Amino acid sequence: MTISSSASNEQAQPLQAALFVSDLHLQAAMPRTTEAFFNFLHTQATKTRQLYLLGDIFEAWAGDDDIADAYNRLVVEEIKKISERGIDVFWIAGNRDFLVGEQFAKTCNITLLPDPYVTTIADRLLVLTHGDAYCTDDAAYMQFRAQVRDAEWQRNFLALPLTQRKAIIENLRAGSRAAQRDKSYEIMDVNNEAIAGLFEQTATATMIHGHTHRPARHDYQEDGKARVRYVLSDWDLDDTASRGDWLALDTNGSIRRYDLNGAEIGN
Numbered sequence: 001m002t003i004s005s006s007a008s009n010e011q012a013q014p015l016q017a018a019l020f021v022s023d024l025h026l027q028a029a030m031p032r033t034t035e036a037f038f039n040f041l042h043t044q045a046t047k048t049r050q051l052y053l054l055g056d057i058f059e060a061w062a063g064d065d066d067i068a069d070a071y072n073r074l075v076v077e078e079i080k081k082i083s084e085r086g087i088d089v090f091w092i093a094g095n096r097d098f099l100v101g102e103q104f105a106k107t108c109n110i111t112l113l114p115d116p117y118v119t120t121i122a123d124r125l126l127v128l129t130h131g132d133a134y135c136t137d138d139a140a141y142m143q144f145r146a147q148v149r150d151a152e153w154q155r156n157f158l159a160l161p162l163t164q165r166k167a168i169i170e171n172l173r174a175g176s177r178a179a180q181r182d183k184s185y186e187i188m189d190v191n192n193e194a195i196a197g198l199f200e201q202t203a204t205a206t207m208i209h210g211h212t213h214r215p216a217r218h219d220y221q222e223d224g225k226a227r228v229r230y231v232l233s234d235w236d237l238d239d240t241a242s243r244g245d246w247l248a249l250d251t252n253g254s255i256r257r258y259d260l261n262g263a264e265i266g267n
Contacts, residue, residue, distance in 0.1 A: 022054035022210025023234035055094025055130030064103035131211030
């Protein structure tokens with residue numbers, strides 16, 4: 001797989017405090033998307049202090065014993081190269097790769113974070129989340145999420161042979177695709193009350209998440225408090241309509257959105 005570089009972009013953009021991406025859904029069947037991620041790591045992530053991977057980086061993750069898979073090993077090695085350059089890499093589990101565990105983290109030399117996670121970067125207080133926990137209007141999904149995030153369920157699932165786990169996951173993916181065809185966008189989006197509750201619980205005014213594949217900036221004003229919620233795009237360069245983005249938090253605390261060519265775009 002070829003990894004391209006862009007010297008002009010590297011010279012034009014200053015060191016960032018942090019970068020944020022989510023929903024790459026990496027898989028061997030999407031080579032262009034995979035190459036775009038590797039290109040991002042080598043041309044953009046090398047210019048930041050911290051890199052946050054906010055879930056669904058993989059289309060599916062059957063357990064850390066699947067690191068030996070050739071494709072997975074390739075992705076792991078590319079992430080590890082970034083961490084070995086002294087860049088702090090952080091991971092929040094998504095609904096596709098919530099089985100990523102300590103072995104994966106140790107191999108990649110990254111830090112696993114809870115969801116949600118509150119942090120201060122460049123003097124800006126943020127709450128980071130994958131986002132699926134706040135799609136509370138989708139009752140069926142919330143029930144499924146509670147089941148698969150249960151520690152006992154995960155222990156029992158990971159005790160199964162890897163081939164069996166992969167078959168189960170493939171069946172679940174097929175069922176998920178079928179179910180989504182019958183659901184409205186509103187049901188699959190985050191619930192406004194749930195988002196407001198997260199802002200209140202974390203005492204933050206800035207939120208970044210993915211999951212919904214609906215990139216946008218949402219501004220709120222409530223009780224004299226200004227809040228902003230940034231939603232990341234998913235990545236897909238193997239379809240006819242390519243898409244993808246990333247957010248950068250500058251050292252001065254400003255948040256900017258960029259396309260996969262490194263050009264700044266509207267929030």
